[in-house]
Amino acid sequence: MTFKKPSVLPGFNLSLGYTLFYLGLIVLLPLSALVYKTAGLEWADFWSTVSDPRVVASYRLTFGASFIAALLNLVFGLLVAWVLVRYSFPGKRLIDAMVDLPFALPTAVAGIALATLYAPNGWIGKHFAEDGLIGELLGKEIKLAFTPLGIVIALIFISLPFVVRTVQPVLEDLEIELEEAASSLGASRWQIFSRVILPTIWPALLTGFALAFARAIGEYGSVVFIAGNMPMESEITPLLIISKLEQFDYLGATAIAVVMLAASFAMLLVINLLQWWTAKRLGRRT
Amino acid sequence: MKTRLFALLPALLLSSHLVQADATLLNVSYDVMRDFYKDYNPAFQKYWKGKTGEKVVVQQSHGGSSPQARSVIEGLQADVVTMNQHSDIDAIAERGKQLPTNWATRLPNNASPFTSLQVLIVRKGNPKGIKDWNDLTRPGVNVVIPNPKTAGNGRYTYLAAWGYALKQPGGNEQKAREFVAALFRNVPVLDTGGRGATTTFMQRNIGDVLVTFENEAEMIAREFGRGRFEVVYPSISIEAELPVSVVDKVVDKKGTRKQAEEYLKYLWSPEGQTVAAQNYLRPRDKAVFAKYAKQFPSVKLFTVNDLGGWKAIGQKHFNDRAIYDQIAAANAKKK
Amino acid sequence: MSTKPRRSGITDETPWVKWLLTGTALTFIGLFLLVPLVSVFAEALNKGWELYLAALVDDDALSAIKLTLVTAAIAIPLNLTFGVAAAWAIAKFDFKGKSLLVTLIDLPFSVSPVVAGLVYVLLFGSHGWFGPWLEENDIKIIFAVPGIVLATLFVTFPFVARELIPLMEAQGSDEEQAAMVLGASGWQTFWRVTLPNIKWGLLYGVILANARAMGEFGAVSVVSGHIRGMTNTIPLHVEILYNEYNFVGAFACASILALLALVTLALKSWVEWKAERDTEAARAAANAE
Numbered sequence: 001m002t003f004k005k006p007s008v009l010p011g012f013n014l015s016l017g018y019t020l021f022y023l024g025l026i027v028l029l030p031l032s033a034l035v036y037k038t039a040g041l042e043w044a045d046f047w048s049t050v051s052d053p054r055v056v057a058s059y060r061l062t063f064g065a066s067f068i069a070a071l072l073n074l075v076f077g078l079l080v081a082w083v084l085v086r087y088s089f090p091g092k093r094l095i096d097a098m099v100d101l102p103f104a105l106p107t108a109v110a111g112i113a114l115a116t117l118y119a120p121n122g123w124i125g126k127h128f129a130e131d132g133l134i135g136e137l138l139g140k141e142i143k144l145a146f147t148p149l150g151i152v153i154a155l156i157f158i159s160l161p162f163v164v165r166t167v168q169p170v171l172e173d174l175e176i177e178l179e180e181a182a183s184s185l186g187a188s189r190w191q192i193f194s195r196v197i198l199p200t201i202w203p204a205l206l207t208g209f210a211l212a213f214a215r216a217i218g219e220y221g222s223v224v225f226i227a228g229n230m231p232m233e234s235e236i237t238p239l240l241i242i243s244k245l246e247q248f249d250y251l252g253a254t255a256i257a258v259v260m261l262a263a264s265f266a267m268l269l270v271i272n273l274l275q276w277w278t279a280k281r282l283g284r285r286t
Numbered sequence: 287m288k289t290r291l292f293a294l295l296p297a298l299l300l301s302s303h304l305v306q307a308d309a310t311l312l313n314v315s316y317d318v319m320r321d322f323y324k325d326y327n328p329a330f331q332k333y334w335k336g337k338t339g340e341k342v343v344v345q346q347s348h349g350g351s352s353p354q355a356r357s358v359i360e361g362l363q364a365d366v367v368t369m370n371q372h373s374d375i376d377a378i379a380e381r382g383k384q385l386p387t388n389w390a391t392r393l394p395n396n397a398s399p400f401t402s403l404q405v406l407i408v409r410k411g412n413p414k415g416i417k418d419w420n421d422l423t424r425p426g427v428n429v430v431i432p433n434p435k436t437a438g439n440g441r442y443t444y445l446a447a448w449g450y451a452l453k454q455p456g457g458n459e460q461k462a463r464e465f466v467a468a469l470f471r472n473v474p475v476l477d478t479g480g481r482g483a484t485t486t487f488m489q490r491n492i493g494d495v496l497v498t499f500e501n502e503a504e505m506i507a508r509e510f511g512r513g514r515f516e517v518v519y520p521s522i523s524i525e526a527e528l529p530v531s532v533v534d535k536v537v538d539k540k541g542t543r544k545q546a547e548e549y550l551k552y553l554w555s556p557e558g559q560t561v562a563a564q565n566y567l568r569p570r571d572k573a574v575f576a577k578y579a580k581q582f583p584s585v586k587l588f589t590v591n592d593l594g595g596w597k598a599i600g601q602k603h604f605n606d607r608a609i610y611d612q613i614a615a616a617n618a619k620k621k
Numbered sequence: 622m623s624t625k626p627r628r629s630g631i632t633d634e635t636p637w638v639k640w641l642l643t644g645t646a647l648t649f650i651g652l653f654l655l656v657p658l659v660s661v662f663a664e665a666l667n668k669g670w671e672l673y674l675a676a677l678v679d680d681d682a683l684s685a686i687k688l689t690l691v692t693a694a695i696a697i698p699l700n701l702t703f704g705v706a707a708a709w710a711i712a713k714f715d716f717k718g719k720s721l722l723v724t725l726i727d728l729p730f731s732v733s734p735v736v737a738g739l740v741y742v743l744l745f746g747s748h749g750w751f752g753p754w755l756e757e758n759d760i761k762i763i764f765a766v767p768g769i770v771l772a773t774l775f776v777t778f779p780f781v782a783r784e785l786i787p788l789m790e791a792q793g794s795d796e797e798q799a800a801m802v803l804g805a806s807g808w809q810t811f812w813r814v815t816l817p818n819i820k821w822g823l824l825y826g827v828i829l830a831n832a833r834a835m836g837e838f839g840a841v842s843v844v845s846g847h848i849r850g851m852t853n854t855i856p857l858h859v860e861i862l863y864n865e866y867n868f869v870g871a872f873a874c875a876s877i878l879a880l881l882a883l884v885t886l887a888l889k890s891w892v893e894w895k896a897e898r899d900t901e902a903a904r905a906a907a908n909a910e
Contacts, residue, residue, distance in 0.1 A: 004716035008798050010807035015710035019722070022703045026774050027729055030740035033750060037743055052606075054615060076649045083646040087639055095650055097886035101658060104832035104882035106856030107734075107839065109875040112485075112863065113657045113664075119490040124656065146475050146492075156653055165829060169788045169822040189634055204787040211783060214731035221734065221838045229433055229476040231611075232618035238733040239478070243435035245739070246352045247605060248359075248377055254743075257736040264731035269724040276720050312848065317864050347847040348861060354847075360746030361756065362764045362846045382747065481864045509866035 031261065038254045049255045058237040063263070065148060065236075066216035069155035074209045077163025078201075084164075085171040100161050107158060107221030114154055115226040118144040146228030151236065154223050155216040162215065163208030170204040203275050210271040217264050308341040309545045314364035316351035316438070317481060318502065319528075322565045323368075329561060330552050334545070342545055350479060351438050358382060358533065365537050365546040368530045370438040372396075373596035375531050384535040398527035399553035400567040403587060404446040405503055406518040407487070407496040414494045418520045419450040422495055423468035430493035431473050432483040434603075434610055439480030441604060443497040446524040448603075449588050453522060467613045471620070488514070499526060500582075501566040525587040528567070658879060665872035676862075676870035677877060684850045685858035686877065688766070692854065693834040696773040700830055704781025705823070709811075711782075712789030713797065723786065729778040737775050738843025741768055764846030769854065772840040777830040784826030785819055792818055824889055832882045 004012065038046065049055070083089075084096050102110065118125045120143070127133045130141040144150055174197065182192045220238040228234040237260055244253035315323060327344040334342050347354065347362070355374035358364045359382035369375055372390060375397075379387045390397040408416045414427055422429050434440035444466060451457055451465035477483040480498055487496035488510045496515075498506075503517045530550050537543040552558050559569035563578040575582065593599055603609045634642070666673055676682060707726060711719060729737065743749050745762040755762060762768050796818070800810040816823075838856040845852045853861065855874055862871035 004714060007714055007794075008801050009713050009794060009810075010801075011709060011811070012714050012716075015706040016714075016716075019703065019707040019710050022706075023722075023725060026771075026778055027725065030737075030744055030775065031728070031732070033743040034736070034740050049606075054611070076646070079642060080646045080650060083643050087643055089643055093890055095647070097883060097890060098650075098654060098658065100829055100832050100886060101654065101879055101882055103829055104836045104878045105658075105661065105875060106836050106859050106878065108856065108860055108863070109661060109872070109878075110657065113660050115490065116664075117656060117660055119492070121491045123660070124652065145490075153653070157657065160653060161829060165825050166784065166787055169784075169825060170791050172821065173788070173791060189638075200791065203790060207783065207787050210727060211730055211779070214727055217731050218733035218736070224478050225482065228474070229478065230618070231476075231614035238735055239436075241733065242478070242735060243433070244606070245356065245735075246350075246436050247600070248352075248356065248381060249606070252606065253739070257733070257739070260736075261728070261732060265724060265728060268727045268731065269720060272720045272723045272727070276723075320861075320865055345851065346849045348849070348864075349842075349847045353843075357764060357846055360742050360748065360763065361752060479864070481866070484866075505866060 034254050034261070035258055037250065038258045041251045041255055045251075046255050049252050050259045054231060054235070055237070055240055055256060057232045058235050058240050059259075059263070061148060061151070061234065062217055062237045062260075065151045065155055066213050066219075069152050069159060069216050070209050070213035072152075072156055073159055073163045073212045074205060077160065077208060077212075078167055078205060081164045081167040081171055085168060099164050102157050102160050107219065108225065110157055111154055111222030111225030114157060114222065115145050115150070118150060118153055118226065120145070145226050146234070148227075148234055150226040150228065151223050151234065154226050155219060158219055158222055159212035159215045162212040163205065166204045166208035166211070167201055170201050174200060199278075202278055206271060206275040206278070210268055210275070213271075214264055214268055217260065308343075309542055310343045310345060311365040311542060311546055311549055312345045312347060312363055313366050313368060313549075314347045314354050314358055314362060315368040316354055316370045317348055317479065318370070318499070318505075319368060320346070320348050321505070322561065322567065325561045325565065326553070326558060329557050330549055333552060333555075333557070334548065340545075342549075344549070350436070352377075358384065363536050363540070364533050365540065365542050366530060366532055366550055368528070370526065370528055371441070371596060372527065372529050372590070373600060374438075375529055376596065378531075378533065382535075384533050385531055386534065389531045390529060392532075393530070393550060394554060395570050396527055396529065397531060398529045399550075399558065400528060400562040400569050402499040402501050402526045402528065402567055403523045403585060404442050404497055404520075404526070405500045405523065406520055407498060407503055407506065407515050408518055409494060410514055410516060412516055412518065416495055416518055419447055419469075419522075420465075422447070422472060422497075423465060424472075427472055427495065428474050428493040429469065429472045430475060430477075430483050430487045430496045431470075432480050433476040433478055436478045437480055437483075439483070439498060439502075440476075442499070442524055442526050444603065444610065445590065445593060445599065446497075446520075449524055449593060450520070450522055453588070463609060463613070466609075467617060470613055471617050500568070504566040519583050519585050522586040522588065525589045527590065661872050661879065662876050664868055665876045667872075668869050672869050673873045676867070676873035679870070681850050681853065682855075682858060682870075682874055685853045685855045685874070688769070688852070689835050689854045689856075691766070692770050692773050693831055695770050696777055696834050697827060697831050699774060700777055701781050701823075701827055703778075704783075704785055704826060707782040708785035708789050708819075709815075711786050713794045726779050726782050729775050732775075734776060734837065734839025735843060737840035738772055741771055741775075741844050763844045764848075765852060768844035769841050769852065772844050773834045773837055776837050776840050777834045780830035780833065781823065781826035784822050784829065788819055788822040789815075821893070824892075828882075828885050828889060831885060835881060836878055 080099070084092065117123050120126065120129050122145070125144050127135070128142040128144055129135050135141050144153060178196055179192050182196050187195070218238065220236070220242070223236055224239060227236060229239060237256060241253045241256050244256065313323060323346055331342055331344070334340060351370045351374050355367070355369060355377050358367055358378050367375055367378065375389060379385050379389055406416055408414065415421070416427070421427065431443050432440040434444045447466050447469050448462050451462035452459070475486050475492060477486055480502065483496060484498060484502065484506055486492050488506060506515065530553065532543065532546045532550060537546045554570065556571060556574060559571040559574040562569045563574055566581060568582055569575050590596055590599065594602070601608065711723060741763055744751055745755060745768065746752050747756065762771070796814050797810050800814045805813065836856060838860070841854055842857055845854070845857055847853060847857060855878055859871045859874045862874065
């Protein structure tokens with residue numbers, strides 16, 4: 001098997017060459033500086049830095065909270081995209097326009113705004129306090145801000161546009177004839193969704209999930225305002241990188257950064273392989 | 287596609303070119319000093335113009351003290367640095383080699399023209415009856431302190447509590463450690479910076495006590511209203527020295543040594559000291575201090591050097607796995 | 622968006638399913654998007670329009686707005702060109718190592734913004750690989766505009782490419798192949814066939830990248846140097862104002878970012894609506910004949 005399958009389309013060498021050149025310049029060169037810097041560390045020092053219990057607790061929190069946030073965004077992002085593409089309701093264009101705003105707001109502002117809202121005295125947080133509507137219903141106080149829950153809230157916010165925006169164009173492009181054909185063959189609405197629509201949008205959904213997940217892992221600015229930052233409990237990995245830098249410990253900081261980089265690279269690779277595989281299996285059929 | 291990239295490069299490089307005035311100084315400082323230098327810079331410019339006829343432009347850069355020091359080490363062209371702890375300027379001397387290690391002896395008062403100290407801020411009417419450091423370790427009292435790992439403000443608070451415990455009758459290191467551990471058990475939120483901690487306390491209404499600098503209390507009053515809180519002076523506190531220095535490598539390259547040195551020396555002039563007092567920073571000048579004595583209640587103070595100096599303190603308390611980290615880990619387990 | 626003709630009843634959900642789905646989606650959007658945004662504007666206008674406007678015409682705010690726009694204006698076209706090239710190579714051809722390439726393109730998203738800034742310090746700082754050479758030749762990269770542009774390029778790197786790849790993969794390359802067979806040149810095929818097909822995806826990508834470029838804080842913060850009136854972008858200026866307890870000013874500047882994003886989106890909606898109207902008019906004209 002050769003490197004590339006033959007195709008009548010031109011421009012492969014130009015587009016791939018440019019892609020690799022630009023990728024190397026903007027992404028790979030800087031990241032190699034990071035890895036090179038870390039290589040200055042003895043293996044034992046490297047290991048003791050990245051396997052410190054507090055650092056390990058922060059990985060668990062960062063990756064766990066990011067995964068939950070990305071999963072919630074997968075479900076609700078699909079729902080939002082679906083509603084925006086298929087239904088009409090008053091204010092639809094406005095809602096559609098607003099979906100991207102989490103990117104535009106500086107992350108720190110997002111964190112401050114969310115902390116204000118979800119704090120025990122905030123517009124939303126107060127309903128979860130002991131004497132609040134939901135707090136009374138459950139018979140106990142639910143703390144949102146300054147807990148790991150707060151981190152999930154912030155991460156949902158900052159990665160919300162990804163799933164919506166990757167699924168939306170594919171949904172718009174969906175050929176209605178397929179659904180009509182399925183319908184005329186007697187398929188129920190749910191069958192059409194799960195057998196016809198879902199397979200087509202699945203690669204885009206996974207892409208959106210991967211991007212949301214990736215973005216959430218690295219997030220710092222919004223999280224520190226709402227996390228509480230308590231050691232072992234609500235301390236995210238990027239915060240530990242910052243506190244290493246605070247002591248001018250560049251090596252320690254880059255060591256943790258490299259571990260995060262490797263872990264997210266591995267996970268993204270798995271998701272992309274999965275996506276490529278499903279696209280090949282399902283996408284070609286439609 | 288590539289040609290477009292290369293066409294843009296010259297534009298990129300040109301845009302980094304700075305417009306030069308007669309003399310331009312860059313003062314790299316930390317967050318809280320904005321208000322002070324906003325008042326001080328015009329005063330110095332007027333003085334310098336009168337003395338030499340030269341116009342000086344002072345550019346300001348503000349951020350967290352240590353990140354700012356890191357930027358200077360990595361090449362931010364600061365003529366002068368004005369930080370909130372000596373260790374940050376030491377780092378510029380040791381890691382960046384941009385100024386001599388004896389920088390602190392080149393100006394009077396250990397190179398800090400003014401000082402502040404840690405005070406306790408409580409809610410109106412002091413409902414929890416907070417009077418001194420030991421009240422902060424009582425069960426049921428919530429204390430808001432910024433993270434000592436990321437904020438100089440938090441480090442000063444930690445050291446103030448440590449020093450207080452040491453100086454109690456029968457005080458020793460073990461007891462100090464237990465005391466500080468008990469204090470941090472009462473901290474519900476660790477903000478990354480001093481101003482973030484203030485917001486948590488004032489706007490989110492979290493905590494019974496906020497520990498912060500004396501001059502910050504005045505800023506809080508100006509922004510949030512005087513009626514909403516009270517300032518409690520503890521029996522003993524730590525003196526925060528706020529050091530300044532010329533960055534030799536930069537001023538020699540730019541030829542701005544004369545202006546930069548005068549800029550810092552003028553901080554000790556009666557005018558400079560008055561601006562400090564007006565911003566609730568304790569002036570070194572006795573006459574100016576006496577004039578503003580009303581706003582500076584006398585408190586017994588100890589210094590960072592009494593605890594061994596920043597270098598030793600860093601290794602003992604704040605480095606990775608040093609005492610603060612041990613306390614934090616033990617407290618997390620107890621929860 | 623209703624770029625499709627009205628669908629027939631058989632492919633519609635029952636009304637109550639529709640309402641349930643719409644209601645859930647709107648509740649989610651409300652809790653996680655609408656309320657936080659409203660609160661930003663509420664804080665900004667807390668003390669009235671006058672203070673709001675005063676915060677925006679302040680010299681430092683204006684220079685921050687200018688720098689932010691310049692940065693986005695440089696970063697977005699570069700990443701746009703890259704995105705189209707990468708999507709073309711990845712979506713239209715089958716070659717080995719594709720997933721690896723896509724993963725590398727995604728990587729900047731997962732890199733913490735602080736680390737993204739740090740890597741440029743490691744490259745161009747005084748103690749970095751190129752630092753000493755740059756200093757000898759008196760070229761400023763970090764703590765100046767080029768550094769800010771580089772950090773912005775890094776954080777917005779994947780957007781356009783990632784928006785286009787799934788779209789172009791879903792579309793396949795039958796149409797392009799047909800065009801080629803009919804004798805169109807490569808560029809003609811791209812301009813006449815591919816571009817019209819991907820224009821909405823492209824637009825989304827640009828809008829997202831643009832929003833993120835203007836809103837980026839962490840990475841830019843590390844390489845900016847924070848020189849007031851010179852190297853502060855809007856997000857950095859917002860942080861400064863917030864740390865000065867100038868909440869109105871901070872949220873006012875933040876709301877400007879939100880408004881800029883809304884303007885680009887309104888523009889997009891307008892273009893979409895116009896295109897829709899044109900096709901409808903053409904269809905009506907065709908029917909009338």
